[in-house]
Amino acid sequence: MNLTVNGKPASIAADDAISVSNLLETLQVAQREYVTVELNGDILDRDGFDAATVRDGDTVEFLYFMGGGSL
Amino acid sequence: MLEIPEKIREAVVAHAQSGFPLEVCGILGGNDGTVASHYPMTNTDASNEHFMMEPKEQFAVVKALRAGGEQMLAIYHSHPESPARPSPEDIRLALTPNVCHLIVSLSDRDNPVAKAFRISDGAVEPVELKFLHPTI
Numbered sequence: 001m002n003l004t005v006n007g008k009p010a011s012i013a014a015d016d017a018i019s020v021s022n023l024l025e026t027l028q029v030a031q032r033e034y035v036t037v038e039l040n041g042d043i044l045d046r047d048g049f050d051a052a053t054v055r056d057g058d059t060v061e062f063l064y065f066m067g068g069g070s071l
Numbered sequence: 072m073l074e075i076p077e078k079i080r081e082a083v084v085a086h087a088q089s090g091f092p093l094e095v096c097g098i099l100g101g102n103d104g105t106v107a108s109h110y111p112m113t114n115t116d117a118s119n120e121h122f123m124m125e126p127k128e129q130f131a132v133v134k135a136l137r138a139g140g141e142q143m144l145a146i147y148h149s150h151p152e153s154p155a156r157p158s159p160e161d162i163r164l165a166l167t168p169n170v171c172h173l174i175v176s177l178s179d180r181d182n183p184v185a186k187a188f189r190i191s192d193g194a195v196e197p198v199e200l201k202f203l204h205p206t207i
Contacts, residue, residue: 007137034166036126043126061130064167067116067123069160070094070150 004059016056020049029062037062072199073145073171073187074105080202084183086111087149087175096122096148098132099173100141105203108141114148121160122148145187147173154178155186157195165190171198 001012005027012018012026020039024032037044037052038061044052054060075083079099086095096114101107110132113125136143146167150158155176157165165172168191176184187198 007134031166034164036129038130043130061133063126063129063133065123065164066096066098066112066129066146066167067121067160067164068148068172069118069121069158070153071120071158071160 001054001056003054003057006061017053020044020052020054020060023054023060024049024062031064034065035062036065072104072201073173074201074203075099076106076203077205079106079109080185082109082111083147083173084175084185087151087177087183088180090114090149091177091180092119092151093117094119094122094149094151096124096146098124098129098136098143099145099147100132100136100139101144102141104144106144108136108139110135119151143167143170145171145173147175149175149177151177155184157188157190162190162193162195173200 001014003010003012020037029035039052040059094114097111099106099109112128114122115125116123155174171187172190173187187200189196189198
């Protein structure tokens with residue numbers, strides 16, 4: 001399955017479809033609980049990572065929360 | 072070392088001052104350690120003690136940097152009332168790899184202090200800052 005991940009072509013060992021959770025795992029993304037995902041231009045709810053399906057040709061962007069505090 | 076054009080340093084400090092007493096945040100882009108672009112971001116926490124960037128804005132900036140052939144060099148935020156050093160929360164939430172964290176302290180509002188750090192796996196390392204003044 002061929003995807004575009006963070007602007008780069010990525011070939012994933014999956015036949016037809018894969019969940020976003022499995023994709024992040026496959027890509028060995030660390031600290032996935034702090035990741036925000038955009039699938040084909042739509043930002044996904046974190047609760048939906050298991051249900052959201054990535055298919056051949058899809059475009060996926062992910063990034064980490066950017067936050068902090070002064071205390 | 073992180074090199075920041077004086078104009079961008081001034082813009083970052085102005086952003087921090089305009090947002091006071093709340094924390095402000097943003098992203099600096101560029102290449103090879105030299106900043107070339109400045110993206111003020113929304114602090115969705117709208118807090119005096121915390122910041123969190125708006126995800127939609129984050130994606131837009133990442134794509135704009137990519138389109139412009141730039142890298143994300145630094146994430147900045149202000150500390151309205153505390154020193155320019157990473158807080159435990161800053162360290163815990165420093166998740167984006169290969170970026171500097173620029174902190175602007177306004178604890179003395181007339182004399183803002185900016186310092187940069189690399190934060191990885193809980194380890195904090197100061198980064199030398201160089202402000203680039205335009206040549207005449």
